[in-house]
Structures are given as structure tokens and as C-alpha cells.
Amino acid sequence: MTTRYTSIFLLVSFSLVAIALAGNFNQDFDITWGNGRGKILNNDQLLTLSLDQNSGSGFQSRNEYLYGKIDMQLKLVPGNSAGTVTAYYLSSQGPTHDEIDFEFLGNISGDPYTLHTNVFTQGKGNREMQFKLWFDPTNDFHTYSILWNPRHVIFMVDNVPLRDYKNLESKGISFPKNQPMRIYSSLWNADDWATRGGLVKTDWSQAPFTASYRNFNANACVWSSGSTNCPAMKTNVAGDNWFNQELDSTSQERMRWVQRNYMIYNYCADAKRFPQGLPPECSLA
Ligand SMILES: *[C@@H]1O[C@H](CO)[C@@H](O)[C@H](O)[C@H]1NC(C)=O
Numbered sequence: 001m002t003t004r005y006t007s008i009f010l011l012v013s014f015s016l017v018a019i020a021l022a023g024n025f026n027q028d029f030d031i032t033w034g035n036g037r038g039k040i041l042n043n044d045q046l047l048t049l050s051l052d053q054n055s056g057s058g059f060q061s062r063n064e065y066l067y068g069k070i071d072m073q074l075k076l077v078p079g080n081s082a083g084t085v086t087a088y089y090l091s092s093q094g095p096t097h098d099e100i101d102f103e104f105l106g107n108i109s110g111d112p113y114t115l116h117t118n119v120f121t122q123g124k125g126n127r128e129m130q131f132k133l134w135f136d137p138t139n140d141f142h143t144y145s146i147l148w149n150p151r152h153v154i155f156m157v158d159n160v161p162l163r164d165y166k167n168l169e170s171k172g173i174s175f176p177k178n179q180p181m182r183i184y185s186s187l188w189n190a191d192d193w194a195t196r197g198g199l200v201k202t203d204w205s206q207a208p209f210t211a212s213y214r215n216f217n218a219n220a221c222v223w224s225s226g227s228t229n230c231p232a233m234k235t236n237v238a239g240d241n242w243f244n245q246e247l248d249s250t251s252q253e254r255m256r257w258v259q260r261n262y263m264i265y266n267y268c269a270d271a272k273r274f275p276q277g278l279p280p281e282c283s284l285a
Helices: 003-008 249-262
Strands: 020-022 029-033 038-041 046-051 057-061 064-075 084-091 099-105 114-120 129-131 142-148 152-157 160-166 182-189 209-224 227-229 263-266
Touching: 029 038, 038 057, 046 057, 046 182, 064 084, 064 182, 084 142, 099 142, 099 152, 114 152, 114 160, 129 160, 160 249, 182 209, 249 263
Parallel strands: none
Antiparallel strands: 020 209, 029 057, 038 046, 046 209, 057 182, 064 142, 064 209, 084 099, 084 182, 099 114, 114 129, 129 263, 142 152, 152 160, 209 227
8 A cells, every 4th residue: 555545545544546347247247156057148248147946046246345336237037037036236244234235026927026125234224115117127128226425325227216325324323334345146036925925936937037137337436455446536427426426306306206106115104114113214314
């Protein structure tokens, strides 16, 4: 570490370097399980995961990130996907880990997927919000983004914000900001709970089930050997300053539209589940 970095970052004992990555699956990801069921194809442009009765599969990023705007295009398991779950998330490690989750719960043909989201801080989740989508996520690729900066965790689909978990540390609510996270994804069988609470089982005659990924892009601070490397220019190709980005009034209006029309579960509206009172962020967000 250079003294220049040391003097710039007095409070943090790590250095910062610029990274902006364009999709390159072999360089950025390892297929970690599934015994050949995860594949990188088409000259590195496409990654697929598959699931059959013997196993699912998964991959993870080589890098760990501490803040970033992370985009991935996914095309979900088509047809009768009931019982399958495609998880796509950021997570740190250990018992007090932080985690930012997208999970796609399959359904029988023609019935809508459920997009499940959650935020864990210091090992505690219980912040589920679920949505239906305004398109069929199996017909084509759509962009699923996590914007994670010091003040917000914002979930977006095709640039439309679904939810905004704000940094309310000043009110005593924890926020993910110290633990670097990797990107993980997996396709697995969860027919004990996923579809209509486990009533609909996976139809193995349809196997293998396949989900596809392309156009990964991370404008992110990369963690390496105890240091974090942030882009000097914290803007993405569109010129958005992701590190300081917040939802402007148009985006807030769009988020309200999604939540009014497509949200099917909100932990902040589930008073029965929290008899001692809703989590504190619910009245502050
Ligand atoms: C599947 O479709 C049914 C009927 O529309 C719906 O109630 C359910 O929430 C959908 N999603 C899952 C994951 O079961």
C-alpha cells in the first residue's frame, strides 16, 4: 500500500482502485457446483445453470465487492417451472453476514413467477418483499440490478426500482457497509415450499430446467486482500453517479407504481407476523 493511499483514507486501512467490468463470465465467475450443469457458452457471452432430479447448479463471482451497481440479464426457466428457485444475490460470509437477495420462484405454465427480495444486515433478514413482474421473465432476457451505495440498497428491474432499503443507521437500524460481498446464483429444487407454499411439486419429466445469464456489468468497488478498490469516476456508462445515486422524483413515482400494482407481500404490512410491532425501518422508510 502506498503512503498516498494511506493518507487519503485515514480512517480505513485499505486502498482504493478503479474497476469497471464488462461481461466476461470466465474472467469474473466460477461455476462452483452442479457437476457440469453450469456452463459458459457462446464465446463467453452466455452462462446457463440447469437443474435435474440429481442436482441443481450454481456460480459465484471471483471478486468481492463493497458497494456497486451490479447488473445482470436473466432469462428464467420457461414452461412449467413450479418448484424451481433461481436465486441471484450478493452475500458476505459468516454468522453476521449481510445479504441482498433476488429469488425467482417458478410456477406452473402460464402462472406468474414470484420475485422475492430480502435484505440481511448483521445476520438478520426478515425483510421480505415480493412482487409479480409486468412481463413474462421466461420469454426474454431482462436486466436485474442491485444499486448498493453508502446510503441505499435499491433493487431494479429493467431500470425500474422495486424497493429502496435506506441507510437509517442514525436511527439505530443496521445497513450493509463493512462486509464485502460476492455475487452468487443458483438454480435448485425447492418444491417443499416455493410454489403455492409447497403444494405444487416439480415435474421432473420437464427436466432439465435451465436459466440463462448474459451481459453482466459491475461498476463496483472491488475488495482484494483487505483493501477496497473503488472507481475514481463513480459513474456508469449512462453517466449516472452510482456511488451517490438516489431515486429522483420520477423514479420514486415509478417505484410507487410497482409497489401499488405488483407487490404481493410486504413485511412492513404484515402486522400479524410482528406482534411486538413492525421492524423500526417500516415507519421511517
Ligand atoms: C403461482 O401462481 C399462483 C396463481 O396465480 C399464485 O397464487 C402464486 O403466487 C404464484 N407463484 C408462486 C411462486 O406460487
